Amino acid sequence: MNLLETRNITKRYANHLALNNVSISVPPQSIYGLLGPNGAGKTTLIRIINMITSHDEGEIFLNGEKLLQNHIEQIGYLPEERGLYKKMKVGEQALYFAQLKGLSRTDALKKLKFWFEKFEIAAWWNRKVEELSKGMQQKVQFIVTVLHEPKLLIFDEPFSGFDPINANIIKDEIFRLRENGATIIFSTHNMSSVEELCDNIALINKANKILEGKVKEIKNTYKNNVYHVELAGYNQILKEHLNHDYLIEEEIHDDELLKAKIRILNSSSTNDMIQTLMKFGNIHAIQEIIPTMNDIFIAKVNNDSIHLNTSSNSNLTE
Amino acid sequence: MKKTLIIIKREYLSRVKKRSFIIMTILGPILMASLMIVPFFISKWGEEVKKVDVVDETGIYYGHLASNKSVQFNYVMSDINTAKADLLKSDSYCLLYIPKPSLTKPNYALLFYSSKQPGISVTSYIEEKMEYVLENKTLHDQFGLDKKDLDAAKTNINLQMENVQTGENSSPELTTFIGLFAGILIYFSIFMFGSQVMRGVIEEKTSRIIEVIVSSVKPFQLLMGKIIGIALVGLTQFLLWIVLTLGIVTVFQASVATSVSNPKHDKTVQQDFPVQKNTLFPENAQPQTHKSDDSDMMNSVMSSVSHYDFVAIILMFLFFFIFGYLLYGALFAAIGSAVDNEADTQQFMLPITIPLILAFVMSQSIINNPQGPLAFWFSIIPLTSPIVMMIRLPFGVPVFDMVLSMGLLVLGFLGATWLAAKIYRTGILMYGKKISYKEIWKWLKY
Numbered sequence: 001m002n003l004l005e006t007r008n009i010t011k012r013y014a015n016h017l018a019l020n021n022v023s024i025s026v027p028p029q030s031i032y033g034l035l036g037p038n039g040a041g042k043t044t045l046i047r048i049i050n051m052i053t054s055h056d057e058g059e060i061f062l063n064g065e066k067l068l069q070n071h072i073e074q075i076g077y078l079p080e081e082r083g084l085y086k087k088m089k090v091g092e093q094a095l096y097f098a099q100l101k102g103l104s105r106t107d108a109l110k111k112l113k114f115w116f117e118k119f120e121i122a123a124w125w126n127r128k129v130e131e132l133s134k135g136m137q138q139k140v141q142f143i144v145t146v147l148h149e150p151k152l153l154i155f156d157e158p159f160s161g162f163d164p165i166n167a168n169i170i171k172d173e174i175f176r177l178r179e180n181g182a183t184i185i186f187s188t189h190n191m192s193s194v195e196e197l198c199d200n201i202a203l204i205n206k207a208n209k210i211l212e213g214k215v216k217e218i219k220n221t222y223k224n225n226v227y228h229v230e231l232a233g234y235n236q237i238l239k240e241h242l243n244h245d246y247l248i249e250e251e252i253h254d255d256e257l258l259k260a261k262i263r264i265l266n267s268s269s270t271n272d273m274i275q276t277l278m279k280f281g282n283i284h285a286i287q288e289i290i291p292t293m294n295d296i297f298i299a300k301v302n303n304d305s306i307h308l309n310t311s312s313n314s315n316l317t318e
Numbered sequence: 319m320k321k322t323l324i325i326i327k328r329e330y331l332s333r334v335k336k337r338s339f340i341i342m343t344i345l346g347p348i349l350m351a352s353l354m355i356v357p358f359f360i361s362k363w364g365e366e367v368k369k370v371d372v373v374d375e376t377g378i379y380y381g382h383l384a385s386n387k388s389v390q391f392n393y394v395m396s397d398i399n400t401a402k403a404d405l406l407k408s409d410s411y412c413l414l415y416i417p418k419p420s421l422t423k424p425n426y427a428l429l430f431y432s433s434k435q436p437g438i439s440v441t442s443y444i445e446e447k448m449e450y451v452l453e454n455k456t457l458h459d460q461f462g463l464d465k466k467d468l469d470a471a472k473t474n475i476n477l478q479m480e481n482v483q484t485g486e487n488s489s490p491e492l493t494t495f496i497g498l499f500a501g502i503l504i505y506f507s508i509f510m511f512g513s514q515v516m517r518g519v520i521e522e523k524t525s526r527i528i529e530v531i532v533s534s535v536k537p538f539q540l541l542m543g544k545i546i547g548i549a550l551v552g553l554t555q556f557l558l559w560i561v562l563t564l565g566i567v568t569v570f571q572a573s574v575a576t577s578v579s580n581p582k583h584d585k586t587v588q589q590d591f592p593v594q595k596n597t598l599f600p601e602n603a604q605p606q607t608h609k610s611d612d613s614d615m616m617n618s619v620m621s622s623v624s625h626y627d628f629v630a631i632i633l634m635f636l637f638f639f640i641f642g643y644l645l646y647g648a649l650f651a652a653i654g655s656a657v658d659n660e661a662d663t664q665q666f667m668l669p670i671t672i673p674l675i676l677a678f679v680m681s682q683s684i685i686n687n688p689q690g691p692l693a694f695w696f697s698i699i700p701l702t703s704p705i706v707m708m709i710r711l712p713f714g715v716p717v718f719d720m721v722l723s724m725g726l727l728v729l730g731f732l733g734a735t736w737l738a739a740k741i742y743r744t745g746i747l748m749y750g751k752k753i754s755y756k757e758i759w760k761w762l763k764y
Contacts, residue, residue, distance in 0.1 A: 016761050050533045052747070069536070077533035081749075083525035099324045100534040111382060141530065 003028040003183040004049065006151060011044055011056035013019040019055070020207040026152075026185060026200070031178055032186040033198035033215075035293075037301055042187050043080070046154055049185075050077050053061055054232050062152065073102040076150035080157045080187075082141050084129045086124045091116075091125035101148040108147065115143040119169070142170060146177060153177060154185045159193060160229055171197065192293040200292070205301050215293070222299075224263065224293045226275065232257040234281035241280070247275065255285065324540045329518070329547025332552060345388075345534075347562035355570055368411035368440060373401045375418045384453045389443050405432055410438050414444060425452065444518045462546025473493060480518040494685050502637050505678050508643050508704065512670075516663065518544050519654030519746070528746045545647040549640060567569045573599040624716045624756040634711055637724065645731040646670065648738035655745030673701035681709050688713035698723050700730025735763070 004026040011019040019041045026032045036042045046052040049060060051069060060067040062074065086091055091112065098108035112259065116122040119139045124132060131142070138161045146153060155174070159167045174197065179186060186197060194201060195215065203211035211218065233236075238260055239248045245268045250261040260280070264273055270288070277283055291299075333339055367387065371394045374380050383391040389413075394401045405413045411429040420426075427448065429436065454465035522528045522540075529602050531540055653666040677696060684693040688710050696706040697715070703723045707715070742759040745753070 004701050013575040045745075052532045075533070077530075079526070079529035079533070082530055083522075083527040084529060084530075085332070085521075086525065094323070098535070099528065100321055100531065102321075123638065142528070 001028070002026055003063055004185070005061045006045070006049070007059045007061070007281060009045065009048060009055050009060070011041075011048065011053070011055050017207050019048070020060075022207075022209045024202045024203065024209065024212060025053040025057075026183055028183050029178055029181055030199040031174065031197050032187055032203035033194045034185055034191075034204065035194065035201055035297060036204035038189075041158065041207045042204055043198065045204065046077070046185070046187060047158060063204065068102045073148065074151045074298065075144040076101075076148065076153045078145040078155045078158055080140075080155075080160070084130070084140065085138055085267070086130040089126055090121075090129055090132065093129060094140055094147075097146050103148050106233075111147050112143070115147065119143065123201050132221075135163060135166050138162060139166070143195060146173075152185065154187070156187045157189070158186070159188075170242060191292065191297055194293050197267075203297065203300055210300055212298075213305075218296060219290050219293070222296050222302070223288065224291075225265075226261055226263045226289045227270070228285070228287045228289055229258075229260050229262055229277060230284035230286070231260070231277060231280060232256055232259050232282040232284050238280065246276070261289070305315060321535045322543045322746070325535070325540055325543025326547040326550070328543050329552050330554075333514070333548065335338045335694045339551070339555070343558045345564070346543070346555070347566055350559065351566035352568070354567055358574070368734045369409065370440070371401060371405060371408070371410045371413045373398050373402060373413065373415045376416055376457055379416060379448065379451050382454070383444075383447045384441070384450075390448075402430055405430060411440070416448075420626045435633060468677060476580045496631065496712040497683060497685065497688075497709040500631070500711070501681060501705045502678075504635070504642055504708055505633035505674060506638050507552055507556075507562050508646045508674065511548050511643055512646045513543055513570065514548050514551075516650040516654035516683075517546070517660065519651050519742070520660055520663075521654060521655065523746050523749075532746070537746060538739050541648070541651055541742050543642060545651060548647065549643055552639075552643065553636075593714065631711060635708060638704040638722050640709055641724075645700060645704075645727070645734045648672070648731070648735045649721075651735060652738035652741040654740040656758060658749065662752070673699075674705070677705040684709050694719065699727060700727045703727050 002025040004169065005024070005264060006226055007023050008020050009022045022045060023040070024032075024045075034042050034045065036182075044053065048055045049067075051067070051072060062071050067069070088096075090199075094112050094116075095105065095108050098112065099105060103111070113122070116125065120141075121136055121139055124136065124283075125248075129137060129140075142158065145155075147306065158170055158174070162170060174184060186194075188194060200214050201212070201218065204207055215220075221237060235256075235258070238251055242248065244263075245266045247263040249263055250258055250259075250301050252259045262273065264270070270286075274283065274286065277286075321692050367390050369390045372379065373394050375394070375398075380393055384390070385391050392410065394404070394413075398417075401413055401415070404410075408648045411431070411434075413432060415428040417423075417426065427444075429441065429444070450465065457465055457468065502732050522531070528540075571677070584735065636644075649670050653663055653670070656666060657663050680696055680702075682694065684690075684696065684706055687693060692709055693706065696702045697710050697719065704727065707720075707723050740762050741758055745758075751757075
């Protein structure tokens with residue numbers, strides 16, 4: 001059973017459709033990426049799940065139960081735009097938000113102590129929020145979001161405002177939360193973090209869900225038999241010597257090395273191609289080019305075929 | 319409900335702990351107490367005798383200008399030039415020169431001064447005394463009358479009012495004062511605490527705190543928590559003001575009573591205190607002495623004060639303050655939610671401030687005719703009733719009017735809250751958009 005399911009959610013504003021029949025299924029104990037360009041309707045969907053805004057049509061189920069106001073304590077939400085009371089003391093403020101989530105004061109205090117020490121901000125307990133750096137404020141907000149141990153966590157751009165070190169700390173915490181049984185919905189524009197973190201994704205564009213599934217499966221679906229090949233000891237034009245089973249998309253001669261992008265067109269396999277290529281020279285490297293989430297995202301949003309490019313691939317492996 | 323309480327607690331504590339609240343709480347009573355205490359000192363310090371030399375060439379005024387404790391007339395026999403020279407050497411305050419009347423200047427006098435220019439109190443006193451002498455002379459010469467006889471014939475009528483049904487009597491000035499004071503207090507507190515609500519909402523919206531909070535509580539809970547929290551701040555402030563002012567005045571009275579025990583000074587105390595003290599704090603208004611000539615007047619004030627049902631007035635004040643504030647607080651919150659910063663509030667403030675200011679401006683007409691149609695309607699309509707009803711109240715308000723006004727105010731509060739909640743709900747999550755009335759109208763229909 002899915003932890004969260006939305007069925008045919010539709011939301012209309014006065015002069016535009018924000019969500020059109022959007023159904024998503026979030027399996028338990030997974031990290032679910034909610035992707036889409038700006039203004040696609042992600043935040044609206046998140047607000048509907050959080051019961052901040054109401055939906056016009058459709059149903060939402062949390063753990064098989066119809067979502068009601070009393071489920072709010074099982075959800076933790078870290079909005080993209082977030083703030084704290086500037087004049088309030090850090091500890092006092094964290095306590096306030098924890099209590100609003102239904103924790104008792106003593107419980108909240110105990111848990112806050114633990115998290116503040118973990119994130120090394122315990123010394124700031126009695127300081128005013130305005131004295132904190134942005135990164136530290138983000139930490140406080142992260143703590144407040146996860147403190148009441150909700151089953152469902154929704155993070156909207158959780159890494160914005162963090163330096164790489166702190167972003168890693170947060171990333172590790174997100175994995176740990178999943179291990180401990182939480183389900184995480186994660187909304188972002190940062191595709192590399194999607195590949196790193198997400199088990200499943202949904203892509204929303206112009207109020208419609210246009211893609212949903214496991215990250216691995218999606219990537220496999222969108223790969224199209226293109227291989228990166230490096231061949232040594234061959235300095236003729238490869239294109240002119242290959243049969244119609246193969247399409248050379250790109251060919252570069254770099255000193256003794258020939259680098260090419262080859263697409264297998266017919267039913268021939270990778271092995272067939274290797275055998276064919278072996279006749280031309282020494283194969284230095286051969287690798288299937290798998291589309292990145294970035295490629296898929298851009299392609300789906302622009303509604304055209306996947307243009308693979310190696311440069312974006314290398315970006316991801318950085 | 320539990321969460322609303324948590325919000326109320328935060329809104330209350332974060333404001334009560336503020337330095338500005340503490341300063342206001344301390345300064346308020348000091349200001350109010352000094353309003354009552356300072357006149358006492360002024361009357362004591364103002365008793366410096368100012369000597370006025372008089373050179374009278376007409377002979378009419380000689381010996382007739384009456385001195386009092388602050389202005390002392392001193393008749394000089396020398397001519398004006400010597401007198402002027404003497405003025406510089408003597409300790410006299412100024413020199414009054416009355417030349418022989420000429421055709422062009424029949425009633426003419428000149429006041430010479432050396433270092434300090436005489437204040438208006440001295441000049442008007444001199445004028446008044448000169449007029450008195452001249453009038454007296456005219457009366458005497460032409461009608462054979464003495465001004466003193468005329469004064470004796472003058473009577474002073476003190477119109478006392480009494481309610482036929484209850485037997486209560488009252489003085490119109492005091493009634494007016496009580497009503498106005500309560501009305502103005504409500505007017506200012508609605509503005510003060512209403513704008514606090516508005517600023518709080520704007521703070522949460524612009525800093526995006528709201529995004530975090532609305533995922534835990536319903537916007538309505540936050541709205542109510544904020545409004546009620548600030549209402550409690552207001553009530554706390556009033557309570558502290560009353561207690562502290564009473565404390566300061568009591569301590570002062572006690573110290574004055576022990577340090578100044580001779581009857582002459584007691585009289586001054588009584589002259590300066592009764593009206594302010596009794597009207598503001600009637601329960602504390604027992605005079606300590608009745609020896610002076612003013613005691614008659616005092617007694618009449620006292621008896622009329624005791625005829626107001628102050629418990630009822632204070633309870634009504636609290637009712638109209640609380641519900642009037644709640645009504646306006648909700649509207650202020652709605653404005654705060656619709657804008658991105660305080661500068662944008664202007665266009666929406668107008669419809670809210672107009673009824674308040676109107677009620678304030680109308681107060682004079684309402685006092686003139688507290689039972690008229692104007693007073694009736696303004697004290698019934700919920701937007702103006704908190705102020706206007708408080709002004710009417712001491713004059714006596716029919717039970718029907720009162721019940722109608724209170725009922726409508728509660729309805730108005732519910733309506734305003736419903737309206738505000740709808741605007742608030744949409745407004746707090748709407749950024750970067752210049753909001754128009756048309757837009758708000760749309761929100762109401764969501």
